[in-house]
Amino acid sequence: MVEDMQRLFTKLYDLAMTIQGGVFIIHIAMPNEPGTLGKVLTTIEAATGLNLLLAYAYGWPGEAIGYALLVYPAEGGDEMGKKLVEASRSAGAIILGAYKIENKML
Numbered sequence: 001m002v003e004d005m006q007r008l009f010t011k012l013y014d015l016a017m018t019i020q021g022g023v024f025i026i027h028i029a030m031p032n033e034p035g036t037l038g039k040v041l042t043t044i045e046a047a048t049g050l051n052l053l054l055a056y057a058y059g060w061p062g063e064a065i066g067y068a069l070l071v072y073p074a075e076g077g078d079e080m081g082k083k084l085v086e087a088s089r090s091a092g093a094i095i096l097g098a099y100k101i102e103n104k105m106l
Contacts, residue, residue: 053072
């Protein structure tokens with residue numbers, strides 16, 4: 001898992017540095033059931049029109065809760081970030097954290 005996280009954060013850094021305006025990162029918890037992540041992703045796309053840049057989903061067999069880091073382009077400013085959070089919630093996700101990373105911050 002450590003190697004996975006190293007690759008994830010390297011990719012995340014690259015995205016934040018190369019995408020104009022930076023990226024939104026949403027860390028969510030959701031029921032660990034088939035189709036739940038798909039529901040969250042389709043709800044976000046329908047509500048915002050943003051394309052997912054990166055997703056890292058993780059969980060443990062037999063656990064009721066799964067987790068995901070979702071990365072989207074930071075188009076539309078803070079209002080779009082709010083829409084991402086609300087769309088995630090409406091699809092049944094629990095928001096553990098929501099962040100905006102701009103390349104000027106790195």
